[in-house]
Amino acid sequence: MATLLPRRGGQGIQKGQLVPRHASSHFVEAHYRLVRELGRGSFGRVGLVRDRATGDKRVSKTIDTAGMHPYVLDLMRKEIAVLRRLDHPHIVKLYGFAEDVGRQQIVLLLEYLPGGDCLSLLKRSGGVLDEAVVARLCHQVFLSLSYCHAQGVLHRDVKPENMMLSGPVAAAGDLGWAPRGPPDCKLIDFGLAS
CATH class of the missing domain: 3.30.200.20 (Phosphorylase Kinase; domain 1)
Known part of the structure:
Protein backbone atom coordinates (compact mmCIF):
# COMPACT_ATOMS: atom_id res chain seq x y z
CA MET A 1 0.00 0.00 0.00
CA TYR A 112 -19.70 10.14 -10.04
CA LEU A 113 -18.34 10.91 -13.50
CA PRO A 114 -21.13 12.60 -15.49
CA GLY A 115 -19.39 12.58 -18.88
CA GLY A 116 -20.15 8.91 -19.55
CA ASP A 117 -17.67 6.45 -20.96
CA CYS A 118 -15.35 6.77 -23.94
CA LEU A 119 -17.24 4.14 -25.95
CA SER A 120 -20.41 6.25 -25.78
CA LEU A 121 -18.34 9.29 -26.76
CA LEU A 122 -17.01 7.45 -29.81
CA LYS A 123 -20.52 6.38 -30.83
CA ARG A 124 -21.93 9.91 -30.41
CA SER A 125 -19.12 11.38 -32.49
CA GLY A 126 -19.40 8.81 -35.26
CA GLY A 127 -15.89 7.66 -34.42
CA VAL A 128 -14.40 11.08 -35.20
CA LEU A 129 -12.72 12.99 -32.38
CA ASP A 130 -10.40 15.95 -32.37
CA GLU A 131 -6.77 14.84 -32.21
CA ALA A 132 -6.10 17.04 -29.16
CA VAL A 133 -9.00 15.38 -27.30
CA VAL A 134 -7.71 11.90 -28.10
CA ALA A 135 -4.15 12.85 -27.10
CA ARG A 136 -5.31 14.29 -23.77
CA LEU A 137 -7.49 11.29 -22.89
CA CYS A 138 -4.81 8.78 -23.92
CA HIS A 139 -2.20 10.66 -21.89
CA GLN A 140 -4.43 10.47 -18.79
CA VAL A 141 -5.04 6.75 -19.29
CA PHE A 142 -1.29 6.16 -19.68
CA LEU A 143 -0.61 8.13 -16.48
CA SER A 144 -3.10 6.01 -14.54
CA LEU A 145 -1.71 2.76 -15.96
CA SER A 146 1.84 3.81 -15.12
CA TYR A 147 0.74 4.56 -11.55
CA CYS A 148 -1.03 1.19 -11.30
CA HIS A 149 2.05 -0.66 -12.53
CA ALA A 150 4.24 1.20 -10.01
CA GLN A 151 1.83 -0.04 -7.31
CA GLY A 152 2.07 -3.63 -8.58
CA VAL A 153 -1.44 -3.55 -10.07
CA LEU A 154 -2.28 -4.68 -13.59
CA HIS A 155 -5.53 -3.34 -15.07
CA ARG A 156 -6.68 -6.34 -17.10
CA ASP A 157 -9.70 -4.78 -18.77
CA VAL A 158 -8.60 -1.55 -20.47
CA LYS A 159 -11.28 -0.66 -23.01
CA PRO A 160 -13.29 2.46 -23.89
CA GLU A 161 -16.26 1.48 -21.70
CA ASN A 162 -13.94 1.34 -18.66
CA MET A 163 -12.66 4.87 -19.29
CA MET A 164 -15.07 7.37 -17.74
CA LEU A 165 -15.18 11.12 -18.38
CA SER A 166 -15.56 13.80 -15.72
CA GLY A 167 -17.65 15.94 -18.05
CA PRO A 168 -18.79 16.47 -21.63
CA VAL A 169 -16.40 16.60 -24.56
CA ALA A 170 -16.88 19.20 -27.27
CA ALA A 171 -18.00 17.81 -30.62
CA ALA A 172 -15.46 17.58 -33.42
CA GLY A 173 -15.19 20.93 -35.14
CA ASP A 174 -16.09 22.96 -32.04
CA LEU A 175 -13.52 25.62 -31.30
CA GLY A 176 -13.55 25.19 -27.54
CA TRP A 177 -14.10 22.69 -24.79
CA ALA A 178 -17.25 22.22 -22.75
CA PRO A 179 -18.07 25.10 -20.32
CA ARG A 180 -15.67 24.09 -17.51
CA GLY A 181 -12.74 23.09 -19.66
CA PRO A 182 -11.60 19.71 -20.94
CA PRO A 183 -12.81 16.65 -19.03
CA ASP A 184 -10.60 14.20 -17.23
CA CYS A 185 -10.54 10.52 -18.08
CA LYS A 186 -10.58 8.00 -15.22
CA LEU A 187 -10.21 4.23 -15.23
CA ILE A 188 -12.83 1.97 -13.65
CA ASP A 189 -13.40 -1.82 -13.37
CA PHE A 190 -9.97 -3.36 -13.13
CA GLY A 191 -10.97 -6.69 -14.65
CA LEU A 192 -9.40 -8.84 -11.99
CA ALA A 193 -11.92 -11.51 -12.95
CA SER A 194 -10.55 -11.94 -16.47
Missing part, protein backbone atom coordinates in the same frame (compact mmCIF):
# COMPACT_ATOMS: atom_id res chain seq x y z
CA ALA A 2 1.16 3.50 -0.72
CA THR A 3 1.90 5.51 2.38
CA LEU A 4 0.15 8.88 2.53
CA LEU A 5 1.52 10.45 5.71
CA PRO A 6 4.43 10.86 6.28
CA ARG A 7 5.92 10.35 2.83
CA ARG A 8 9.23 8.94 4.02
CA GLY A 9 9.71 6.67 7.00
CA GLY A 10 7.36 6.27 9.92
CA GLN A 11 4.12 4.34 10.07
CA GLY A 12 1.87 6.74 8.18
CA ILE A 13 -1.78 6.40 7.29
CA GLN A 14 -2.69 4.06 4.47
CA LYS A 15 -5.26 5.31 1.95
CA GLY A 16 -7.21 2.08 2.47
CA GLN A 17 -7.69 3.03 6.11
CA LEU A 18 -9.46 6.21 4.96
CA VAL A 19 -12.08 4.35 2.87
CA PRO A 20 -14.75 3.21 5.32
CA ARG A 21 -15.97 -0.38 5.32
CA HIS A 22 -19.55 -0.43 6.54
CA ALA A 23 -21.11 -3.38 8.36
CA SER A 24 -24.29 -3.21 6.31
CA SER A 25 -25.36 -2.03 2.88
CA HIS A 26 -28.00 0.08 4.65
CA PHE A 27 -25.38 2.87 4.90
CA VAL A 28 -26.31 3.98 1.38
CA GLU A 29 -30.04 4.27 2.15
CA ALA A 30 -29.29 5.99 5.46
CA HIS A 31 -27.03 8.70 4.01
CA TYR A 32 -27.95 8.92 0.32
CA ARG A 33 -31.07 9.49 -1.74
CA LEU A 34 -31.48 7.64 -5.05
CA VAL A 35 -31.65 10.16 -7.90
CA ARG A 36 -32.01 7.63 -10.73
CA GLU A 37 -30.96 4.21 -11.86
CA LEU A 38 -28.01 4.32 -14.26
CA GLY A 39 -27.92 0.68 -15.25
CA ARG A 40 -28.79 -2.89 -14.43
CA GLY A 41 -27.01 -6.12 -15.26
CA SER A 42 -26.92 -9.81 -14.42
CA PHE A 43 -25.00 -9.24 -11.17
CA GLY A 44 -26.66 -6.07 -9.90
CA ARG A 45 -27.49 -2.44 -10.49
CA VAL A 46 -25.89 0.99 -10.56
CA GLY A 47 -27.57 4.15 -9.34
CA LEU A 48 -26.85 7.85 -9.08
CA VAL A 49 -27.26 8.91 -5.44
CA ARG A 50 -27.06 12.24 -3.64
CA ASP A 51 -25.65 12.73 -0.13
CA ARG A 52 -28.51 13.86 2.12
CA ALA A 53 -26.21 16.15 4.13
CA THR A 54 -23.88 17.69 1.52
CA GLY A 55 -25.72 17.23 -1.77
CA ASP A 56 -22.66 15.56 -3.34
CA LYS A 57 -23.42 13.07 -6.11
CA ARG A 58 -21.97 9.57 -5.99
CA VAL A 59 -22.54 6.28 -7.77
CA SER A 60 -23.89 3.33 -5.81
CA LYS A 61 -22.98 -0.04 -7.33
CA THR A 62 -24.90 -2.96 -5.79
CA ILE A 63 -23.69 -6.46 -6.64
CA ASP A 64 -25.88 -9.44 -5.78
CA THR A 65 -23.72 -12.20 -4.32
CA ALA A 66 -26.44 -14.86 -3.88
CA GLY A 67 -25.33 -17.92 -5.81
CA MET A 68 -22.07 -16.27 -6.86
CA HIS A 69 -19.18 -18.70 -7.22
CA PRO A 70 -16.73 -18.27 -4.30
CA TYR A 71 -13.86 -17.67 -6.76
CA VAL A 72 -15.71 -14.74 -8.37
CA LEU A 73 -16.61 -13.35 -4.95
CA ASP A 74 -12.95 -13.52 -3.94
CA LEU A 75 -11.97 -11.63 -7.11
CA MET A 76 -14.49 -8.92 -6.26
CA ARG A 77 -12.99 -8.58 -2.78
CA LYS A 78 -9.54 -8.25 -4.35
CA GLU A 79 -10.75 -5.52 -6.71
CA ILE A 80 -12.20 -3.62 -3.73
CA ALA A 81 -8.88 -3.97 -1.91
CA VAL A 82 -7.09 -2.57 -4.98
CA LEU A 83 -9.48 0.39 -5.26
CA ARG A 84 -9.07 1.10 -1.53
CA ARG A 85 -5.34 1.54 -1.83
CA LEU A 86 -5.05 3.36 -5.18
CA ASP A 87 -5.06 7.15 -5.06
CA HIS A 88 -4.61 8.81 -8.43
CA PRO A 89 -6.45 11.65 -10.18
CA HIS A 90 -7.22 9.40 -13.17
CA ILE A 91 -8.61 6.40 -11.29
CA VAL A 92 -12.19 6.42 -10.02
CA LYS A 93 -12.38 7.04 -6.27
CA LEU A 94 -13.98 4.57 -3.87
CA TYR A 95 -15.69 6.44 -1.00
CA GLY A 96 -17.07 3.50 0.97
CA PHE A 97 -18.27 -0.08 0.68
CA ALA A 98 -20.04 -2.89 2.48
CA GLU A 99 -20.19 -6.62 2.11
CA ASP A 100 -23.61 -7.37 3.55
CA VAL A 101 -23.81 -11.13 4.14
CA GLY A 102 -27.42 -10.93 5.36
CA ARG A 103 -28.67 -9.17 2.24
CA GLN A 104 -26.25 -11.15 0.05
CA GLN A 105 -24.79 -8.11 -1.63
CA ILE A 106 -21.73 -5.94 -1.96
CA VAL A 107 -22.29 -2.20 -2.25
CA LEU A 108 -19.66 0.22 -3.52
CA LEU A 109 -19.96 3.99 -3.23
CA LEU A 110 -17.93 5.51 -6.07
CA GLU A 111 -17.07 8.85 -7.60
Whole structure:
Protein backbone atom coordinates (compact mmCIF):
# COMPACT_ATOMS: atom_id res chain seq x y z
CA MET A 1 0.00 0.00 0.00
CA ALA A 2 1.16 3.50 -0.72
CA THR A 3 1.90 5.51 2.38
CA LEU A 4 0.15 8.88 2.53
CA LEU A 5 1.52 10.45 5.71
CA PRO A 6 4.43 10.86 6.28
CA ARG A 7 5.92 10.35 2.83
CA ARG A 8 9.23 8.94 4.02
CA GLY A 9 9.71 6.67 7.00
CA GLY A 10 7.36 6.27 9.92
CA GLN A 11 4.12 4.34 10.07
CA GLY A 12 1.87 6.74 8.18
CA ILE A 13 -1.78 6.40 7.29
CA GLN A 14 -2.69 4.06 4.47
CA LYS A 15 -5.26 5.31 1.95
CA GLY A 16 -7.21 2.08 2.47
CA GLN A 17 -7.69 3.03 6.11
CA LEU A 18 -9.46 6.21 4.96
CA VAL A 19 -12.08 4.35 2.87
CA PRO A 20 -14.75 3.21 5.32
CA ARG A 21 -15.97 -0.38 5.32
CA HIS A 22 -19.55 -0.43 6.54
CA ALA A 23 -21.11 -3.38 8.36
CA SER A 24 -24.29 -3.21 6.31
CA SER A 25 -25.36 -2.03 2.88
CA HIS A 26 -28.00 0.08 4.65
CA PHE A 27 -25.38 2.87 4.90
CA VAL A 28 -26.31 3.98 1.38
CA GLU A 29 -30.04 4.27 2.15
CA ALA A 30 -29.29 5.99 5.46
CA HIS A 31 -27.03 8.70 4.01
CA TYR A 32 -27.95 8.92 0.32
CA ARG A 33 -31.07 9.49 -1.74
CA LEU A 34 -31.48 7.64 -5.05
CA VAL A 35 -31.65 10.16 -7.90
CA ARG A 36 -32.01 7.63 -10.73
CA GLU A 37 -30.96 4.21 -11.86
CA LEU A 38 -28.01 4.32 -14.26
CA GLY A 39 -27.92 0.68 -15.25
CA ARG A 40 -28.79 -2.89 -14.43
CA GLY A 41 -27.01 -6.12 -15.26
CA SER A 42 -26.92 -9.81 -14.42
CA PHE A 43 -25.00 -9.24 -11.17
CA GLY A 44 -26.66 -6.07 -9.90
CA ARG A 45 -27.49 -2.44 -10.49
CA VAL A 46 -25.89 0.99 -10.56
CA GLY A 47 -27.57 4.15 -9.34
CA LEU A 48 -26.85 7.85 -9.08
CA VAL A 49 -27.26 8.91 -5.44
CA ARG A 50 -27.06 12.24 -3.64
CA ASP A 51 -25.65 12.73 -0.13
CA ARG A 52 -28.51 13.86 2.12
CA ALA A 53 -26.21 16.15 4.13
CA THR A 54 -23.88 17.69 1.52
CA GLY A 55 -25.72 17.23 -1.77
CA ASP A 56 -22.66 15.56 -3.34
CA LYS A 57 -23.42 13.07 -6.11
CA ARG A 58 -21.97 9.57 -5.99
CA VAL A 59 -22.54 6.28 -7.77
CA SER A 60 -23.89 3.33 -5.81
CA LYS A 61 -22.98 -0.04 -7.33
CA THR A 62 -24.90 -2.96 -5.79
CA ILE A 63 -23.69 -6.46 -6.64
CA ASP A 64 -25.88 -9.44 -5.78
CA THR A 65 -23.72 -12.20 -4.32
CA ALA A 66 -26.44 -14.86 -3.88
CA GLY A 67 -25.33 -17.92 -5.81
CA MET A 68 -22.07 -16.27 -6.86
CA HIS A 69 -19.18 -18.70 -7.22
CA PRO A 70 -16.73 -18.27 -4.30
CA TYR A 71 -13.86 -17.67 -6.76
CA VAL A 72 -15.71 -14.74 -8.37
CA LEU A 73 -16.61 -13.35 -4.95
CA ASP A 74 -12.95 -13.52 -3.94
CA LEU A 75 -11.97 -11.63 -7.11
CA MET A 76 -14.49 -8.92 -6.26
CA ARG A 77 -12.99 -8.58 -2.78
CA LYS A 78 -9.54 -8.25 -4.35
CA GLU A 79 -10.75 -5.52 -6.71
CA ILE A 80 -12.20 -3.62 -3.73
CA ALA A 81 -8.88 -3.97 -1.91
CA VAL A 82 -7.09 -2.57 -4.98
CA LEU A 83 -9.48 0.39 -5.26
CA ARG A 84 -9.07 1.10 -1.53
CA ARG A 85 -5.34 1.54 -1.83
CA LEU A 86 -5.05 3.36 -5.18
CA ASP A 87 -5.06 7.15 -5.06
CA HIS A 88 -4.61 8.81 -8.43
CA PRO A 89 -6.45 11.65 -10.18
CA HIS A 90 -7.22 9.40 -13.17
CA ILE A 91 -8.61 6.40 -11.29
CA VAL A 92 -12.19 6.42 -10.02
CA LYS A 93 -12.38 7.04 -6.27
CA LEU A 94 -13.98 4.57 -3.87
CA TYR A 95 -15.69 6.44 -1.00
CA GLY A 96 -17.07 3.50 0.97
CA PHE A 97 -18.27 -0.08 0.68
CA ALA A 98 -20.04 -2.89 2.48
CA GLU A 99 -20.19 -6.62 2.11
CA ASP A 100 -23.61 -7.37 3.55
CA VAL A 101 -23.81 -11.13 4.14
CA GLY A 102 -27.42 -10.93 5.36
CA ARG A 103 -28.67 -9.17 2.24
CA GLN A 104 -26.25 -11.15 0.05
CA GLN A 105 -24.79 -8.11 -1.63
CA ILE A 106 -21.73 -5.94 -1.96
CA VAL A 107 -22.29 -2.20 -2.25
CA LEU A 108 -19.66 0.22 -3.52
CA LEU A 109 -19.96 3.99 -3.23
CA LEU A 110 -17.93 5.51 -6.07
CA GLU A 111 -17.07 8.85 -7.60
CA TYR A 112 -19.70 10.14 -10.04
CA LEU A 113 -18.34 10.91 -13.50
CA PRO A 114 -21.13 12.60 -15.49
CA GLY A 115 -19.39 12.58 -18.88
CA GLY A 116 -20.15 8.91 -19.55
CA ASP A 117 -17.67 6.45 -20.96
CA CYS A 118 -15.35 6.77 -23.94
CA LEU A 119 -17.24 4.14 -25.95
CA SER A 120 -20.41 6.25 -25.78
CA LEU A 121 -18.34 9.29 -26.76
CA LEU A 122 -17.01 7.45 -29.81
CA LYS A 123 -20.52 6.38 -30.83
CA ARG A 124 -21.93 9.91 -30.41
CA SER A 125 -19.12 11.38 -32.49
CA GLY A 126 -19.40 8.81 -35.26
CA GLY A 127 -15.89 7.66 -34.42
CA VAL A 128 -14.40 11.08 -35.20
CA LEU A 129 -12.72 12.99 -32.38
CA ASP A 130 -10.40 15.95 -32.37
CA GLU A 131 -6.77 14.84 -32.21
CA ALA A 132 -6.10 17.04 -29.16
CA VAL A 133 -9.00 15.38 -27.30
CA VAL A 134 -7.71 11.90 -28.10
CA ALA A 135 -4.15 12.85 -27.10
CA ARG A 136 -5.31 14.29 -23.77
CA LEU A 137 -7.49 11.29 -22.89
CA CYS A 138 -4.81 8.78 -23.92
CA HIS A 139 -2.20 10.66 -21.89
CA GLN A 140 -4.43 10.47 -18.79
CA VAL A 141 -5.04 6.75 -19.29
CA PHE A 142 -1.29 6.16 -19.68
CA LEU A 143 -0.61 8.13 -16.48
CA SER A 144 -3.10 6.01 -14.54
CA LEU A 145 -1.71 2.76 -15.96
CA SER A 146 1.84 3.81 -15.12
CA TYR A 147 0.74 4.56 -11.55
CA CYS A 148 -1.03 1.19 -11.30
CA HIS A 149 2.05 -0.66 -12.53
CA ALA A 150 4.24 1.20 -10.01
CA GLN A 151 1.83 -0.04 -7.31
CA GLY A 152 2.07 -3.63 -8.58
CA VAL A 153 -1.44 -3.55 -10.07
CA LEU A 154 -2.28 -4.68 -13.59
CA HIS A 155 -5.53 -3.34 -15.07
CA ARG A 156 -6.68 -6.34 -17.10
CA ASP A 157 -9.70 -4.78 -18.77
CA VAL A 158 -8.60 -1.55 -20.47
CA LYS A 159 -11.28 -0.66 -23.01
CA PRO A 160 -13.29 2.46 -23.89
CA GLU A 161 -16.26 1.48 -21.70
CA ASN A 162 -13.94 1.34 -18.66
CA MET A 163 -12.66 4.87 -19.29
CA MET A 164 -15.07 7.37 -17.74
CA LEU A 165 -15.18 11.12 -18.38
CA SER A 166 -15.56 13.80 -15.72
CA GLY A 167 -17.65 15.94 -18.05
CA PRO A 168 -18.79 16.47 -21.63
CA VAL A 169 -16.40 16.60 -24.56
CA ALA A 170 -16.88 19.20 -27.27
CA ALA A 171 -18.00 17.81 -30.62
CA ALA A 172 -15.46 17.58 -33.42
CA GLY A 173 -15.19 20.93 -35.14
CA ASP A 174 -16.09 22.96 -32.04
CA LEU A 175 -13.52 25.62 -31.30
CA GLY A 176 -13.55 25.19 -27.54
CA TRP A 177 -14.10 22.69 -24.79
CA ALA A 178 -17.25 22.22 -22.75
CA PRO A 179 -18.07 25.10 -20.32
CA ARG A 180 -15.67 24.09 -17.51
CA GLY A 181 -12.74 23.09 -19.66
CA PRO A 182 -11.60 19.71 -20.94
CA PRO A 183 -12.81 16.65 -19.03
CA ASP A 184 -10.60 14.20 -17.23
CA CYS A 185 -10.54 10.52 -18.08
CA LYS A 186 -10.58 8.00 -15.22
CA LEU A 187 -10.21 4.23 -15.23
CA ILE A 188 -12.83 1.97 -13.65
CA ASP A 189 -13.40 -1.82 -13.37
CA PHE A 190 -9.97 -3.36 -13.13
CA GLY A 191 -10.97 -6.69 -14.65
CA LEU A 192 -9.40 -8.84 -11.99
CA ALA A 193 -11.92 -11.51 -12.95
CA SER A 194 -10.55 -11.94 -16.47
